[in-house]
Amino acid sequence: MPLKFTFPDARDWRYLIESLKTIIEEANFIADVEGLRLRALDPSRTAMVDLYMPREVFELYEMDEERVRIGVNFDDLNKILKRAKAKDRIIFHVEGGRLRVTLAGKAERTFSLPLIDVVGEELPLPRVTFDVTAKMVSDTLRDALKDAEMISDSVRFVGEEKELKVVAKSDKGELEARFSLESGSLLEYEVKQPSTSSYSLEYLEEIVGKAYRISDLVTLEFSTNKPLSLTFDIASGGVLRYFLAPRMD
DSSP: OOEEEEESOHHHHHHHHHHHHTTOSEEEEEEETTEEEEEEEOTTSSEEEEEEEEGGGSSEEEESSSEEEEEEEHHHHHHHHTTOOTTOEEEEEEETTEEEEEEESSSEEEEEEEOOOOOOOOOOOOOOOOSEEEEEEHHHHHHHHHHHHTTOSEEEEEEOSSOEEEEEEETTEEEEEEEOTTTTSOSEEEESSOEEEEEEHHHHHHHHHHHTTTOSEEEEEEOTTSOEEEEEEOTTSOEEEEEEOOOOO
16 A cells, blocks of 8 residues: 555645645645645746645554655545535545545545646745744735735735735725734734735735635745745644745836
């Protein structure tokens, strides 16, 4: 048996795959003795996703080989996980060129998908230093992005000494949302140097609009005209991180 791993909550995986599906159509999970990883770029190379699930988060994690590549189509996998019911466990089994997904609850339902050959080099993480770091409730960021979406197709993050601002401007009008430690809207905040950078709202809405269901908290990091990092700590112990290229006005 090359690889088998079991996770206690199938719906957590549903939300995770829905989040990945927002920017990538297919990619390789890499399983090794430490756990499960995925790093991929969207087709336009505007966004990168980086996922790590340590083996400790799984109820069962068994493998015969040092390293197993699991190439999947996320639309196909997402359709299966949408069938998960409350309290279902999920069992992944890789063998013979196929991925078997079992949803185990009152009934046990097993789906089988062919593994696909996803060609591409393994990507390094972007080498970026961040001047602004803010930790906040992910729902709060999601609300600000939804407000900005009514005004523009891009949003500007402004990191000032005492507060973080989310700004949107267009012919339709202007939005300015303010967050600070003093108001309680930020849980952590550090500014090495005041910074401002703009990003696509389409990407941000897709990412945050799905990932907020995975984690109550998000850490965002940016510098002037540099990529934005969004980190969601998965409750079970994993980490889901996105990088988004800046939008030059």
